[in-house]
Amino acid sequence: MASTRARIAIDAMGGDHAPAEIVAGAIRAQEELDVEVLLVGDPQQIEASLKQHNSSHHIEIVPAEGTIEMEEEPLSALRRKPKASINVAMQLVKKKQADAVVSAGHSGAAMAAALLRLGRLPGIDRPAIGAVLPTIVPSKSVLILDVGANVDCRPKFLEQFAFMGSIYSQYVLGVDTPKVGLLNIGEEPSKGNDAALRTYQKLEENPNITFLGNAEGRDVLSGQFDVIVCDGFVGNILLKFAEAVGGVMVQILKEELPKGLHGKVGTALLKPNLERIKQRFDHAEHGGALLLGVEGICIITHGSSQAPSIFNAIRIAKEAVDNEVLERIQSQTRIAAAQATDGD
Template identity: 65%
Template sequence: MGSTCARIAVDAMGGDYAPDTVVAGALKAVNELEAKILLVGDPQQVEAAIERHGSSSALDIVPATDVIGMHEEALSAIKRKPQSSIGVATELVKRGEADALVSAGHSGATMAASLLRLGRLPGIERPAIGGIFPTMVPGKQVLVLDVGANVDSRPRYLEQFAGLGAIYSQYVLGIESPKVGLLNIGEEAKKGNDLTIRTYELLENNPQIPFVGNAEGRDVLSGHFDVVVCDGFVGNVLLKFAEAVGNTVLQIFQQELSHVDSRIDMELLKPTLGRIRQRIDYVEHGGGLLLGVNGVCVISHGSSQAPSIYSAIRLANEAVEREVLKKLHARYRGDNELAEDAV
């Protein structure tokens, strides 16, 4: 990208609290990331939100006349509403007018629009949503995929997820030699259901994927793995459980600290508590990158507040700056195998 600012198309109408929280998060992004934000949605509503939260010359409004509701069937809604905020934002990426898309709206519709308008990478049958989780190792994160794009998966899909995850881990998370694990109920190769047993065989016999074995549930946050692969049903349950655990831990800290001896200077604890929150709060991650489509797309939480929107835009910005899509194109061949120089 050089010195050129990334252009991020943001679905201003997506999410439970849109457009207010989306605009607030976008304003924070343009101030801190120097990114160019294209807010896609109803101009009147978006302009009103901008007036409430401030203004910036790095914010542009792109009109979209429709909104896809969370109750609508994804594929049919995208086809029926070509001028929806999700559809228009995706079209901007397709035409090269934006470098990435961020949406906290209907995740199924975002994925459907990305597949229809951007297409898949060569050799990828299904895209996967990659979720970033904290680990017990300071400064280290683990990429879990899929966390919701594919409720039903086949072994070869998981094999593809592993290859995508390894490349993302290397170039975005900065892991020189990523370790890929398969989420399972035991370490043994023959443990699990038909999906995991067959996937294990594919990963073990694929020399282009740095597979190190099964990862049990307790291993996901241990820091022993850089990438953990699973189907979207299990991954989505894992994601939402992890979010709940993070919130629970933070609440327990607050409750217990209210009983701390008043002689202890609480000001001294604030930096430590802040670091704890930063490590375990899902807000810090904002969403997941949709890996496998021919474009940069970040799917954020429907309940996202402004900090989560900002984090999602930051993730998209990092993916653009680090040329993740270019790396995936360069390292994936059409026959669904990683190139010879891949990890």
């Protein structure tokens, strides 16, 4: 897969700004990245958006009918609308006509469509949504999973998340030996509820990951950990809180720095620094979250995503395809299963 040009199916009808911003991000991706994008959705709306851009790159449109609305229950809506854009996009991956899917639409529907159309990877009980956040260490990020796919998790699910996250961190984020932490209320192994205690033991005994121990809330963005695992209920709250804190901090700096004459001069001088701070915290720079554990590459991005977010989501999809994340998880899962059998 790494030697061929990645084909990315884009749910052009998903998200608050579809299809205009989705199309804009896809055009930029096809122009700047070595990818081929397939825009899935209503041909008339997509063509109207394409005409707004002077692009010399031909982009294929794959017809679909309708989309899954945010207020709809995912499973029933997917069955009721088999030709919805997210269903058609997933089917392209299922048929090997695309290597990955990117969607800014209903995240629950995207996950449900991935499970229905693609299925789980052998040896993986639950898929997990992994989100990348910046840390205080420049050019270093942390992968948090799960951030919304599973509200309740058994210890073995979290162990699998740590395993998949380590592979993604190593081969896509470029971390030689990813350090894993378990999100908990204290650093000591004895802290937490029964599920946390049992998960700690599983992670500690797993030879396929580098487990550092518990990670408290203050450790998440410290740069100490490369992968942090938690259930989707806590992870989703953590993700949205972190995004809000970033926006609040940038807003406070904008309000406070210009006060007074010296502040105005200083703000002008610090403008490039403020832009870099904004970029480090802006979720658009990180593109989206990878759904790990299904038999295909699926990137779920914000419903409010605009062109830059879509571009970066496509970039993440390309990196996952080029670095053969799916194949590596499949291979390493088989190896781990064989080791466990030998141990028995």
